[in-house]
Amino acid sequence: MIKTKGLEGVVLTDSNITSIVGTQLSYVGYAIDDLVESATFEEVIYLLWYKRLPTQAELTEFKDNLFEAMELPEEIYPHIDYMDFNKIHPMSALRSIISLLGAYDPEDSLTHEEAKMEKAVRLQARILIVITTIARIRQGKEVLQPKREYSYAENFLYLLKGDPVDPLEAKAFDQALILHADHELNASTFTARVCVATLSDLYSGLTAAISALKGELHGGANEEVIKMLMEIGEVDRAIPYIKEKMANKEKIMGMGHRVYKEGDPRAKFLKEMSRQLTKKAGQEKWYQISEIIEDYIKNEKGLPANVDFYSASTYHSMGIDHDLFTPIFAMSRTSGWVAHMLEQYDNNRLIRPRSNYVGPKKLDFIPLSER
Numbered sequence: 001m002i003k004t005k006g007l008e009g010v011v012l013t014d015s016n017i018t019s020i021v022g023t024q025l026s027y028v029g030y031a032i033d034d035l036v037e038s039a040t041f042e043e044v045i046y047l048l049w050y051k052r053l054p055t056q057a058e059l060t061e062f063k064d065n066l067f068e069a070m071e072l073p074e075e076i077y078p079h080i081d082y083m084d085f086n087k088i089h090p091m092s093a094l095r096s097i098i099s100l101l102g103a104y105d106p107e108d109s110l111t112h113e114e115a116k117m118e119k120a121v122r123l124q125a126r127i128l129i130v131i132t133t134i135a136r137i138r139q140g141k142e143v144l145q146p147k148r149e150y151s152y153a154e155n156f157l158y159l160l161k162g163d164p165v166d167p168l169e170a171k172a173f174d175q176a177l178i179l180h181a182d183h184e185l186n187a188s189t190f191t192a193r194v195c196v197a198t199l200s201d202l203y204s205g206l207t208a209a210i211s212a213l214k215g216e217l218h219g220g221a222n223e224e225v226i227k228m229l230m231e232i233g234e235v236d237r238a239i240p241y242i243k244e245k246m247a248n249k250e251k252i253m254g255m256g257h258r259v260y261k262e263g264d265p266r267a268k269f270l271k272e273m274s275r276q277l278t279k280k281a282g283q284e285k286w287y288q289i290s291e292i293i294e295d296y297i298k299n300e301k302g303l304p305a306n307v308d309f310y311s312a313s314t315y316h317s318m319g320i321d322h323d324l325f326t327p328i329f330a331m332s333r334t335s336g337w338v339a340h341m342l343e344q345y346d347n348n349r350l351i352r353p354r355s356n357y358v359g360p361k362k363l364d365f366i367p368l369s370e371r
């Protein structure tokens with residue numbers, strides 16, 4: 001038996017979705033740099049699902065379908081009313097509501113291609129509504145209705161914060177969604193694929209994926225990064241703080257990566273966004289503290305900043321609540337999770353590795369009364 005801790009270096013499957021070669025990341029053959037510069041998140045979702053870029057007419061129809069699906073079924077509201085969003089972390093609420101939404105969406109989609117794609121659109125549209133609804137309800141604010149003329153990114157910012165939607169923020173947010181859209185067989189995507197490889201449904205796969213993303217070694221790291229920045233507070237405290245963490249053998253969140261040892265190609269874009277948006281908000285210190293940490297950890301440990309590092313100060317400078325950072329990651333990654341689940345269905349085999357038993361053997365059974 002081949003054994004590798006954390007499945008490091010193990011190749012599970014062929015895939016037509018995302019390629020990582022060194023520090024080169026591409027979706028369906030298109031370099032991430034080009035997509036960030038020139039595409040929109042909606043085009044990227046289409047690319048990941050249909051394996052080609054849409055024509056203008058296809059994109060218009062796709063955006064329309066997404067917009068039409070930006071609502072929750074009536075049955076979900078009693079559940080939402082029951083939840084106290086001031087006490088539940090939004091990532092837990094999101095996981096539970098996505099699971100509930102699955103209970104109210106017909107289970108016929110596995111065999112019908114069109115029904116499967118409609119369900120995929122509903123997932124991508126509804127997750128945006130779920131996150132913004134949670135955010136508005138707990139702020140005691142009116143839940144707003146999405147606007148047809150807005151992009152996915154604009155609708156998210158609008159439903160979260162109301163009008164006007166700032167164009168620089170909307171552009172940066174759209175780019176952040178593109179950067180987080182897919183990443184090959186990361187832990188949550190692997191989880192989604194394991195789930196649907198049993199022929200379970202898309203909502204179950206998404207619920208499983210959200211559960212895996214939530215952990216701080218994965219998507220949950222972005223919230224931990226902003227907590228760290230807030231704890232540091234001032235530029236001159238950054239180095240002593242990090243030195244103490246390292247002396248205590250604590251990990252520095254947002255640094256390091258299982259695959260990228262030379263640098264995460266997404267980080268440079270998020271770094272630039274952070275620089276621009278923190279400046280615009282008059283909050284440059286969060287960028288400055290981040291840069292000091294990045295340089296220090298790179299020099300001391302040789303570890304690069306990952307995608308979660310600069311997204312933290314970027315979202316903070318947009319005035320987004322810190323505990324929404326990981327749900328936003330989930331919203332973007334839904335596009336990739338769905339692509340992977342569809343690919344898994346198309347060429348499925350149950351995923352079932354082995355474990356190497358190392359516990360005690362051949363014990364004599366002791367009856368309960370004698371223990």
Ligand SMILES: CC(=O)SCCNC(=O)CCNC(=O)[C@H](O)C(C)(C)COP(=O)(O)OP(=O)(O)OC[C@H]1O[C@@H](n2cnc3c(N)ncnc32)[C@H](O)[C@@H]1OP(=O)(O)O
Pocket residue numbers: 006186216217218219221250251252253254255256257258259301303306307308
């Ligand atoms: C979207 C994403 O999921 S990106 C990743 C988000 N997660 C984080 O930012 C959490 C912080 N980073 C980490 O925990 C890790 O770098 C991971 C989980 C991302 C990758 O982990 P792995 O590939 O399993 O590396 P592993 O945890 O084995 O670390 C290897 C060595 O580097 C050290 N190391 C790795 N990351 C860090 C870090 N962030 N801070 C300090 N030390 C680190 C480990 O302590 C270990 O050192 P050792 O060999 O002396 O024991």
Ligand SMILES: O=C([O-])CC(=O)C(=O)O
Pocket residue numbers: 180182183185186187257258259306307
């Ligand atoms: O690929 C990984 O292991 C984690 C990651 O960066 C992501 O999911 O975006």
